[in-house]
Structure formats: C-alpha cells, structure tokens
Amino acid sequence: MNFFIADTHFFHADLLGWNDFAPRLFASTAAMNQAMIDAWNARVDANDVVYHLGDIAMNPENVPDDADVLAILAQLHGRIVFIKGNHDYRSLFKYLHAHDPKLNGQDKFSFHDVGAIIKENHKQIFMTHYPLMMGIVHQTLNLHGHIHHSSVHTATNINVGVDAPERDFVPDLPWGSPLNMRDIETIARGKADVLAKSK
Structure with missing residues (x-):
C-alpha cells in the first residue's frame, strides 16, 4: 500500500507550543519525534511505500547530526521515497543513501529532487513539495506539503x-x-x- 506525508520537521524545536505556523503541543522534540514514529508505525508495515513530500528534519543548524536523522528514519516501517523540500539538503540525501539500512535486501530509501507521479485508483497523483497550480484537470490530484497549517483553495490540491x-x-x-x-x-x-x- 502507498502512504503519503510531508513536513515531519523532526527536531524542529521552534514548532513546539502554540504558534500561528504549525503548533505542535509537545514538551520536547523527543516527544514530538516519538509521536510521529508511533503514528507512522501503527499504519505502515514493511511491505508499504511511504512518499515523504519534503522537509524531513529542520535545516542543519537545528539537527545535531545526519546520523540522528537516520536513526529516526531507520525506525520507520516500510520503504520511503523522499521528494526534496526546501529544508532538505543534498548532503543529507547522500548520507542517507550511503547508510541505507536496507529492507529485505532492497534500498529502504529512494530520492527525487522535484517530484514524482504515480497512478492509483484511476487517478494521476502528482507529488511535489510545493503546491502546483494545475488548472482544470480530471482524475488528477496534486499531493504536496510546504504550507503547513494552510490550504490551497482548490479541491485537487491536497496538503x-x-x-x-x-x-x-x-x-x-x-x-x-x-x-x-x-x-x-x-x-x-x-x-x-x-x-x-463557499461559492
């Protein structure tokens, strides 16, 4: 089964507590990280694929080490397809590729710079970090992240x-x-x- 998520922002301390951007009501980043790990693993099993549409963890100055990010991701069930977000960086992708924990002999991680397209349930699914303005489309959805606690006012754009x-x-x-x-x-x-x- 395929799953979709974005903007996990592991280790992002500035999101803790009440704020207008992305309130995360946890006492610590460790508690926040663990809540996401638990929620992920409750739904996803080893045979599933999760498309992560960008912003894995906050930028390098907020993350102690790429190994800390890997330690989180290695706990997550399934294979993960990463689409680069504005807070992701090439050196992290290279590190994850070089230290891929493998799953049943296959790479656990794969990477896309801009986006990916799949077909599911007779629909084309365009997956990007930033929302796309696609105009009039049929049987097509844009799954995206980036804007956190905001929504594009088009039914075909799903944050x-x-x-x-x-x-x-x-x-x-x-x-x-x-x-x-x-x-x-x-x-x-x-x-x-x-x-x-609302019209």
Missing part, C-alpha cells in the same frame, strides 16, 4: 503535511499519521464539498 488543515476531514487519525489513498479521496471529496458551498 498531506503533518500540520495540514485537510487532516480535519479524517479526524480519527492520530497526529503525524501518513495518509493512504482512501484518506486522500475522503479529503478530496470533503474539500470539494466545502469549496462548492
């Missing part, structure tokens, strides 16, 4: 970030859970209904 307001359409999921395609379709329908009513 899959940890802090995304779209997650209100799937309220039973623990904070930090990767989204599956059923969740994405629920969000897309809910968002379309809300936007239609």
Whole structure:
C-alpha cells in the first residue's frame, strides 16, 4: 500500500507550543519525534511505500547530526521515497543513501529532487513539495506539503503535511499519521464539498 506525508520537521524545536505556523503541543522534540514514529508505525508495515513530500528534519543548524536523522528514519516501517523540500539538503540525501539500512535486501530509501507521479485508483497523483497550480484537470490530484497549517483553495490540491488543515476531514487519525489513498479521496471529496458551498 502507498502512504503519503510531508513536513515531519523532526527536531524542529521552534514548532513546539502554540504558534500561528504549525503548533505542535509537545514538551520536547523527543516527544514530538516519538509521536510521529508511533503514528507512522501503527499504519505502515514493511511491505508499504511511504512518499515523504519534503522537509524531513529542520535545516542543519537545528539537527545535531545526519546520523540522528537516520536513526529516526531507520525506525520507520516500510520503504520511503523522499521528494526534496526546501529544508532538505543534498548532503543529507547522500548520507542517507550511503547508510541505507536496507529492507529485505532492497534500498529502504529512494530520492527525487522535484517530484514524482504515480497512478492509483484511476487517478494521476502528482507529488511535489510545493503546491502546483494545475488548472482544470480530471482524475488528477496534486499531493504536496510546504504550507503547513494552510490550504490551497482548490479541491485537487491536497496538503498531506503533518500540520495540514485537510487532516480535519479524517479526524480519527492520530497526529503525524501518513495518509493512504482512501484518506486522500475522503479529503478530496470533503474539500470539494466545502469549496462548492463557499461559492
């Protein structure tokens, strides 16, 4: 099964507590990190693929060491496809590739600089870090992150970030859970209904 997430921002201490950008109500980054690890592993198993749409951890000055990021990612179930976000950096991707913990003899990690496209449930899924303005499309969704507690006012743009307001359409999921395609379709329908009513 495929899952989708963005903007985990592991180790990002500035997000702790109440703020207008991405409030994360944890006493420490360790508690925040563990909540995301637990939510991820409750949904994802070794045979799944998780598309991480950017901003794995905060920029280098906030992260003690690339090995600390690897230690978090190695705990996460499944294979992970990383799409580079604005807070990701090439040296981290190189480090993760060089120290890939492998999963059943295959690479656990793979990497894309700009984005990736898959087909699922008869839909084209464009996955990017930044939201795309695609115009009129049919059977096409843009899954993205980057804008945290904001939403693009188009039903075909789905923010899959940890802090995304779209997650209100799937309220039973623990904070930090990767989204599956059923969740994405629920969000897309809910968002379309809300936007239609606001016209």
